[in-house]
Amino acid sequence: MQPKEFTPMQALRRSVTMVAQAAPMELRNIALLNLLTGTGPSISLFLGKVVIDEASGIANGNVANPIQALLDNSLLFWCVLVALSLNLIVDSVDAIGTSLFAALRDRVEGYCRGRVLEKVAGFDDIALFERPDLLNLLELSEKGLGRMQRLAFIVAALIMGLFTLVPSVLVSVSIAGWVPLMLLASSAPSILVEMRHHRKSWRVEETQAGATRRKHIYAKAITSEDYAKEVRLFSIQDILLHRWQGLFDQTFRSMQRVRYEGAFAVVMWALVGGLGVALPYIYVVVGVLGGQFTLGDLALYTGIILQLRRSLYLLIGNTGDIYDVALATAPIFQLLDLEPQLHTGSQRLRPLATAPASEPGIIVDQVSFAYPGADKATLHDISFAVRPGEMVALVGENGAGKTTLAKLLCRLYDPTAGQIRWHGQDLRRLSLPELRSHIAVVMQDYARFPATLRENVGWGYLPKLSADGAIANSLREAGIDTLLTELDHGLDTPLGKQLEDGTDLSGGQWQRVAIARALMRLGEADLLVFDEPTAALDPKNEQEIYAIFRAIAQGRMAVVVSHRLALAKLCDRIIVLEHGQIIEQGNHDQLMALQGQYHLMFTRQASSYL
């Protein structure tokens, strides 16, 4: 799962295609509008020249009725009328432009963000959320999404620049062939300087991606409800603020240095570009004095030279920006092209009856595992079996590798070495959606979905999302059906403080809701994976949940990760892990008789309850 490299040109091509796909209608309408507003000023200048030449021809001081003179000269009359109408139209369509641009921005945002969300949601594995380099990629894609909206504006501005440039070039050629060439040549260095500046800025943003992400983490720790209580109780606001400020200063300083350098270079080259305007300008003024050009020409040509320069700047500025966009949007395409680490297999899960005689249940066969990017393995050569009807406990000290093993059983990761087989089939060959539909999980860090009670439970088994009876049953089995009467809107009460009118639950209640969600799957699930399922429950409720687990594990395979050895004691087999290795295995009595690590842990825990 290594991100591909993109050249700026490749990223630019993909970005332009994406913008065109996102808002084809808005782009077309903006192009039409720009055709009008871009060519309008050149046409106005030309009409102005005719008006000046015609008016100065008539205005010799002997015109008795100037209005009649205007009406009599049809060229003058029509030029005045068209120039005024054109100005009126150009001014009035400006307002349409504002709403078209707003629609363009929203469409591009919706389409591009939608594609990114779709991609992230479609990842079957969780490495994307656990690898710092991929988290940085997510951070950079977020910046890229902002730049994608800018690209839409740049494309519109370039269209505008071109529509202004073409008539300006055509008119300026009539002054002298060298005029547009000179303006172009004197502006060219600015393009290169802008591009270099953008490349440098992006390099800084890239190298600061980690710092920017950490900055967001500290900002979140200050503003998020999850940390609010402890931040205050331990008075760590200042530490977090200080860290955020430090990272902000660091990223700001690096960017500011590049900005100053860039601004200086751009200004210097803009001054050089000014010379390119001065010479043609003087040439026209001298031409008027020498009788080569008329007064109308003076107005037209000086206006057109300045306009040509402006349109060149519009194009130069936006070409520089387009380079910046190309660099900044590359992470979006790196993310969109990211190959998931896990691939679904095609086989259907074989029924128990057809499993090979030696292979019923789940066999963990010499499994080792290292987290992506980690230099040390977390699990070493793990082998054990969970037979149908068996409840197996994974115990061990913090960091021993229990949760990691639970993640491998649910195929959130694949083993680095060895195999996990289910009724004789390697998990990697099974269809992932099918595999996961046969597993009911309660994770240690279970989700508290900002959704209704119905959804928090019903999302465990979508076909029964509207089946009030089934959801109520799961809540009852998880011992939390009192919520149905306690909550104002019963199943349809929004849960979580993030939601308007949301009701928050206690930690233990949320844990029971997570258990109820897993219970919704019981119709299909053959494997139950419970990782610290009772951590938030009091001892009385814990005992009650143990009894529920035992009951639902009947006839299924169950793996329970727990520090509560009272729960482990109820299991058919206990696997003791230490530093990612199995050090003991057996039932409670066998392990107690062994007088090893389990015995030590159990007696310590039992004595602490006395």
Ligand SMILES: Nc1ncnc2c1ncn2[C@@H]1O[C@H](COP(=O)(O)OP(=O)(O)OP(=O)(O)O)[C@@H](O)[C@H]1O
């Ligand atoms: N996403 C990850 N990337 C890299 N290392 C990880 C990741 N998750 C866990 N680890 C490391 O793997 C080791 C085992 O972690 P694991 O969560 O499996 O332990 P555990 O036995 O469940 O611990 P606990 O009882 O505290 O929940 C730890 O050293 C941990 O630092």
